[in-house]
Amino acid sequence: MPQLPAPAYPAEVRARLEADAKEVIARYPGSRSALLPLLHLVQSEEGYVSRTGMAFCAELLGLTTAEVTAVATFYTMYRRKPSGDYQVGVCTNTLCAVMGGDAIFDRLKEHLGVGNDETTEDGKVTLEHIECNAACDFAPVVMVNWEFFDNQTPESATRLVDDLIAGRTVEPTRGAPICSYKETARILAGFPDERPGAVEASGGAGPASLIGLRLAKGEEPHPRIVAPRGERPRGESGHAAPQDPDRPAGPTAEEGE
Structure with missing residues (x-):
């Protein structure tokens, strides 16, 4: 059945949102x-992007x-149904998964009595598994309203x-203090x-994330990879890689001869 036209916002809500929207535009x-920030704006009103x-x-x-619908349904940060005050996302991508992300997600589903993308009966927490949080050197990672909680365990996540x-104060590992999903x-x-x-609060990437930057800046010596004596590096096919014509056939003095 075709849906009826979406109901309008109440007059006072419409006036307030329109003033904010004009500032954004x-x-x-x-x-x-x-469009993207406006979708976040309407999400801040109802907790999700409604019709x-x-x-x-x-x-x-x-x-x-x-x-508008094509954009709102493409990006996962836009909720399509009412959600909780706290969006709890557990990374279950490869590294976090093998480091314990799958175990954390399973524990929270059992503990909260909800499945993926479901909200607790009190409307407090929406649980979902999410793809990479771009914090692999802190795996496994949980996010609450897009703030990081690093190096989690099933016990700490519970x-x-x-x-x-319970309404107790929680502090993210790095980033701004936690606020409600609508405020976020x-x-x-x-x-x-x-x-x-809140503005002063910040955090940085871990050593594994920053190694390339430090190498580029010359802050660390570039690692030199040398094949074992008498062997040449092998290509993807498993065959020995072609000999570099500009490199001597035997080991160099630098390599220990």
């Missing part, structure tokens, strides 16, 4: 470029609802969600985080 030379929110974005940007549900969405729409100390 003014940042871009072409209004269409404001009403998509119709609102389409109207202000002169787009069709089909064009304590984390219990603290969130408003920040992602481009509005400042006005909580004291």
Whole structure:
């Protein structure tokens, strides 16, 4: 059955969102470029991107609802149904999985009584498995509203969600203090985080992530890889790689002769 037209926002909500939306649109030379932050803006109102929110974005940007829907359904940071105050994402990509991410995800599903992309009955936590968090040197990683909790275990992750549900303060390993999912969405729409100390809070990548940068800056000697004596490196096929014509056939003095 075809869906009925999306209901409009109440007048006071519409006026407030429209004022914010015009501020966002003014940042871009072409209004269409404001679609991503506007989707975060409407998500900050309802906790997900509703049909009403998509119709609102389409109207202000002169787009069709089909064009807006195509974008809202492509990016996983846009929720398509009501979700919890805290989006708890467990990385189950390869490295995190083998380091314990799968075990963490299984423990949280059992502990919270929900499956993937489901929300606890009290509306506090939405659990989902997510692809790479780009923090492989801190594996396994859990994110809460896109803030990092590194080097997790099933036990620490269980304590984390219990603290969130109980309303206790939790501190991410790095990054800004945790706020609600709606507040996070408003920040992602481009509005400042006005909580004291939130802007100053930061964190960095680990040593494994930064090794290439340090090598490029000459801060560390470049590792020299030499094949064992009497052998040549083998190509992907398993056959010996061609001999470099500019390199002596035998071992060099630098290699120990």
